[in-house]
Amino acid sequence: MSHVITDACIGCHICAKNCPVSAITGNIKEKHVVDSKLCIDCGLCGRLCPKSAIKDAQGQTVAKLVKDKWEKPVIDQSACVGCSVCAENCPTGCLEICAPRFHGDIRTIAELSRPDDCIGCHICGRVCPIDAISYKSN
Amino acid sequence: MSTKYGGYMGKVLKINVSTREVTEYPWSDEERRLFIGGKSMAAKILGDNLTSQTKPFSAENLLVITTGPLTGTGAPSSSRFNVSTLSPQTKIITSSNCGGNFGYYLKKAGLDGLVIEGRSETPLWLHIRNGEVVFNDAADMWGLKTGPAQKALDERLAAENGKPVKNGKLVIGPAGENQVLYSAIISNERVAGRGGTGAVMGWKNIKAITASGNQQVRVAEPEKMKALNKKWFKYLRSHPLTGDQLPRLGTAGLVSTMQMNGQLSTKNYNYGRYDDFELVNGETLAEKYNIVNKGCLTCPIKCARTVEVDGKPVKGPELETLGLLGGGILNNDLEAILKWNYELDELGMDTISTASTLAYAMEAREKGLWDNGLAFGETEDISKIWEDIAYRRGIGDELANGSRWLAEKYGGKEFAINAKGLELAAYEPRRAVGLGLGYAVSNRGGCHLNGGYMILLEGLSMNVDPQTPHGKPDMTVMFQDLMEMVSAAGQCLFTTYAFFPPPLISKPHAWYTRAFCKAVPVIGPVLRLLNKFPGMLCFNIPVVFNQSKALKYATGMPMNFGKFFKAGKRSYTLERHINTRFGIRRKDDSLPARLTDVPQIEGDEKTRVPLERMKTVYYHARGWTQDAVPTPRTLKKLGLAGLASYKETCEAFRRGEFQDKPAGRSAGAGKEGA
8 A cells, every 4th residue: 555646746856855754756847756665654745745646545636735734643641551552653753652740650641742743644543552542633 | 375364464484594585485374273373383383394303503493583463453462573493592492472563563564474594604684674575784783782783773774764764673682693592682672582592593693683664464353353452451451460560560569479478589499588579679679760661562561661770761670580680699789680681681681591590600609519709699790790601701601501501511400490491480489389380391491481370370469379289280281371372362471461350369358369269279170171172162251351352353263262272272282292303201391309309498398399290180181191292182183183293293103102192191180189
């Protein structure tokens, strides 16, 4: 599974510059290519693409979205068990297991420690084994 | 070879590091159904490829790294992987199960397992990138300790990719490079410690293996799996052991309980209590030194500790390390243990075997057998001893061969605390005789986990009479089989702690808890029946044992508690069947004389392990001969008749090489109960 760049690509290189796993290559003003072996389906390329030239793994065109509208994860604090699957899969490392709130804290959970780095990819919600993550935009 | 089952990636790679040839290892759906994964799958692969002539340090020996079907499915504590090989330490097959995140990433790379054969001429780092194997030169990393080596791997991957690459890692330290017989494989902070897997990796000249990829595990019934996970995570978090004791105190929390029960090995298993235990127990560790609880990926339990050594946050010690490097060598300095634990991880050595070998050496000197300059309680220069072992210098060169080898050279076999060459963990079996049996019969040598961990009932969490042998062999068989399969499915054994309903743990004096504890020794015959006919248990146990149901939802195979139990039995007997090839018989299922002949409490004959008596019942319950050889009938019943070695076994039995019928049937259960 991987995102695909269509012929509408104008080679602006924005996607390649921002791809969190360096899966996109191509020269400026030429059509870019996604390496399906590296792509993690975060969809950031599609949200940034000025020409909406990117289709997701299901073949749907990814809609362009300004950064303020990207949906960020909200963690259900009572449900989260701190298994760190979300943090491990987060492509930008903006999710982390929180520091202990007091000495001997055994209930450390996930938190969005660097919200500005979040790219709204929804991967954390997909991998959470207990659906403790929901989303909202600013 | 793809698979119809969920939970698997459907691909196992065979890598020949001599020729750098990579092929797909044939692994069929039928084998997936029979052997599930993990150590069971590895045992099948080793059994198919090793002969009685194979040597641990040879190109023919395989290093098999496998995952279980639950790894990557979101099941709790399921990011584990297993390393199996022919052990240089025990000379039989060994398996070491490890947490961390490598198992998770190996599946992301699209593989269920790796089978590595041959020997590279130059140091090698294997990178598994989405199912492809990249051979990298590791000459510049050779000699590095495990911490710097892992850092170097991250840097090299980032340099190649332009950005940091998330990956799972396996590395060996100097100990593995120099073939210290008990060297370990390290993955982040976690350690596949037992059996000397690191030495085999080092001999093959493989410094590191990394895995990365973007693939996802397909679950057969995702909705049901997620619903089960939600309940399961919640249950584990609410259970007094997995939701409170383990997160709060880690495994180290057991030190105080063991002290109370006389089960804390002290001065090389001379005593069961250590006067200064309060200075080196889990409570002190938690209050004074633990900075934060850490856990493996996907784990809600988080039993790992993080402590500071030289101002740097590093992994804290587990119970076995605390017990053996504390009371075991009469050391009451916890800070020294924290430092040694870190140093041993950096050098890539198993802390249990290292500590126990050291304790043997100290006692050998005390008894005048070996003048090595070591003494109980003298711990100033111990760090230097670790280095000497890892680099095989001076007395370290001999210590690196383990306690069995040393006892053969210098004498004192009665206090070289090992079984089949593998040193025992910190639990003193004379005050938990069921565990004593487990240590002795365990397929990989003196291991508490492979031995069934009966001590959990014999004082750690329940109060079953620790001195009675009654009912213990049958219970050991049952626990071994279930733990075998939990491990093979890819999960941590701590998830089985929750098998005992919370009231049994939190209310030790309630009538039902006392009734349960009283009942265990007398329900042997019932357990025997279940052990003989696991198919009778054709249901799933709700709430407390979710493993079988999870396996069903993840893979889509028909699965219930009985099938799960039987698969464990199959795996355990398969391992013994393979070990038979390497000459393992009843005489090898033994403990040092100190534990079987000398009572821990002078004058109290009950405080020693009545091993021979329990072994007779145990073999009978397992369907092995009294010489510990699985019979063709047992192999066939467990679905192992398709093995290439099955016919040979049948012929050997026909020739009369092994006793055909379990001798002493009449001397078995009936008399034990009398």
